[in-house]
Amino acid sequence: MSLEGRPVAIVMIEDDEGHARLIERNIRRAGVSNELIPFTNGTEALAFLFGADGSGEVSAKKQLLILLDLNLPDMTGITILEKIKNNSHTKRSPVIVLTTTDDAREIQRCYDLGANVYITKPVDYDNFANAIRQLGLFFAVMQVPETQ
């Protein structure tokens, strides 16, 4: 991920703190050392991404990669996805949906809305850890554009 020296920040929106911790650990194990900014609910994440005025200018000229869970306590991740992809400042930021839902319609909907990757969290932990580690390796070779 446009690695060392380039300030790509990973925004992780995940309500389950245990999952968040496990994701972080496994990404780190893959050698990803970028800044990771965790949020456990949608409201705070939106405030970070779009600022107090909601314009998204706060995210301008940044390189952001967003890890998004769909099941959030205060809203569905789809709302966040929609906002990210409809905002001129954030629309180029890659969004990786990482959730437990494997409903086909849900997956279609996310890609329709502009999700870049959709990953179903594996149920058993070994696969889960493995998937996250591979995702981390993927991050290492991924190009993230700068937002406008």
Place this chain on the structure above:
Amino acid sequence: MALSNFTLMRATAAFIALGMLILLGMVGLSYWMLDRTRQSTEEVLITREMRSSLVDLLSVVQDAETGQRGYLLTGEQRYLTPYDAAVKLTDERFDKLAGVFARHGGGEGFLKELKLDIDAKLAELAKTVDLKKGGRGDDAMAIVLADTGKDIMDRIRSLIGERREAVETRLNAAVASQRENASILQWSIIGGGILIVLAGAGAAWALTSYTGELVKARAEVESLNSGLELRVRERTADLQRANDEIQRFAYIVSHDLRAPLVNVMGFTTELKASLEPLQAVANDPIVDSLPAAAEARTAADKDVPEAISFIQASTKKMDSLINAILKLSREGRRNINPEPVNLALLLEGIGASMQHQLNDSGGELVVGKALPTIISDRLALEQVFGNLIDNAVKYQAPGRPPRVEVRARSERDGSVLVEVEDNGRGIADHDHDRVFDLFRRAGAQDKPGEGIGLAHVRALVRRIGGQITLTSELGAGTTFRVKLPRNLRATLEQSGELRG
């Protein structure tokens, strides 16, 4: 209902029977009247014949007398001609009269008397005519003047007159009887007609009422039926909703249970990983001097790894249970896709995929002949029969190579019954229902499994509009019977369930 259907039916029959009776009576009466009329007509004919014979005889005798008188007065031969003709005719006429009386009986005395008188008269006439012819006109006139001939003639006239009067009376009586017959017949026809019309009207009334009752009853049945249909549809919709709710509930519960479970499993693994450096420290001789070194070593080497292994086993178990629930609920939510499925080919495919297991145990799968093509969901059918045949092979009886037979037949209600029969270990009576329950198994627990297969099969069979039952004898074998609609599309359209 005003009158019971039974009463109405009886009334209809009674009216029809009454009409028939009246008709029969009228036929009998007509026949009798016809006979009477025939008798009267005969009587009229007889009496007429008698009357005319009497009149004819009298007139011919009178003709003879007239001819004689003319001849006696004039002596002219031409007066003799009518006389001769009349004399000749007299016998003939008398014979005819006698014939008429002889045919119809009676009058012997009268005929005898009349014959004597006529013969006497003719003798008198002949005698006078002969005298005149012989030129003895005066003698002839003397005989005439003696009035013997006139007396005889008077007697003949009165004899015939009396008889004629009697015949006339008989004739009048016969004509009167004829008239009477005609009027009786007329009235009986009118009366009978009225009665038949009344009986017909009665029958028509009863029939109309009966039909009315029937129509009413039918309308009632129809309205009940449509009400029932509506109720069934409402009930089905309710059940469908409840079912959907349960499916959603199962999905959400199992889905939401997974998230914390991933944490439990994840951090247990982390814990296990963290244990290694701790164990290294605990086993380092350096710590021997510490007071709790022995306990720390026991904890690091035995207690904690044991706890972790229990946690992992339990979470694995829980994970598989949650997965089973998820799978079931997902099956329930999956859109089914009715298409023509050739059961013979489908089973052939299953047999091919199971060939390895069958070969290992020396078993065989026998697919019956003429398995039909039905319209159903292929995936569901594959899973149903795959599971059943897999179970049949898996739970074989010890020391007996498995033999699985699949056959199908059409049911009277238009569905198809597929039977999967095995010679396996069988299922005890008290477990027949239990085996279909989720996470429940029966018999010796010597094969791996979670008690999901048959629950899954039953859910699938229900999903494609079917039913599954089993009969089994412990130690002898089990037969599963899967009843499927021949056309799932039609069944779904009927219940308004076809989606997409």
